[in-house]
Amino acid sequence: MVEHAQNCYPNECCGILIGSEADGKRHATLAVACRNAYEGEQKDRFEIDPRDQIAAERKSRELSLGVLGFFHSHPDEGAYFSQTDLKNHWPFYSNVVMSVRARVVSDAKCFRVDVDQTASEEEELIWPKS
Numbered sequence: 001m002v003e004h005a006q007n008c009y010p011n012e013c014c015g016i017l018i019g020s021e022a023d024g025k026r027h028a029t030l031a032v033a034c035r036n037a038y039e040g041e042q043k044d045r046f047e048i049d050p051r052d053q054i055a056a057e058r059k060s061r062e063l064s065l066g067v068l069g070f071f072h073s074h075p076d077e078g079a080y081f082s083q084t085d086l087k088n089h090w091p092f093y094s095n096v097v098m099s100v101r102a103r104v105v106s107d108a109k110c111f112r113v114d115v116d117q118t119a120s121e122e123e124e125l126i127w128p129k130s
């Protein structure tokens with residue numbers, strides 16, 4: 001996930017988190033890097049390539065896991081959930097946002113969107129900082 005964010009810099013990266021859930025905790029075992037299919041300036045927008053999304057869903061079934069959520073990066077911006085993010089993310093899923101500055105991921109936070117897509121709540125994120 002971090003590598004993908006750094007490689008895509010200064011554009012936004014995107015991908016899908018696959019894993020399992022137990023006792024209210026989600027554990028991502030695999031981060032699937034996806035192509036950013038947004039047809040415009042990709043430094044502050046992304047759109048997951050639908051082919052990659054289908055492939056990730058298939059992969060999760062093969063591994064008997066589930067899609068936990070999505071990740072994307074904010075090049076030269078903080079790890080926050082923007083109004084655009086709110087509009088473009090489904091409820092239920094966990095969404096990791098990484099801040100990338102000078103090609104280095106410096107921060108990451110995770111958000112979950114409410115059912116009306118009007119507000120997001122931060123979730124605790126434990127990730128291996130290097």
Ligand SMILES: [Zn+2]
Nearest residue numbers: 072082085097
């Ligand atoms: Zn965003």
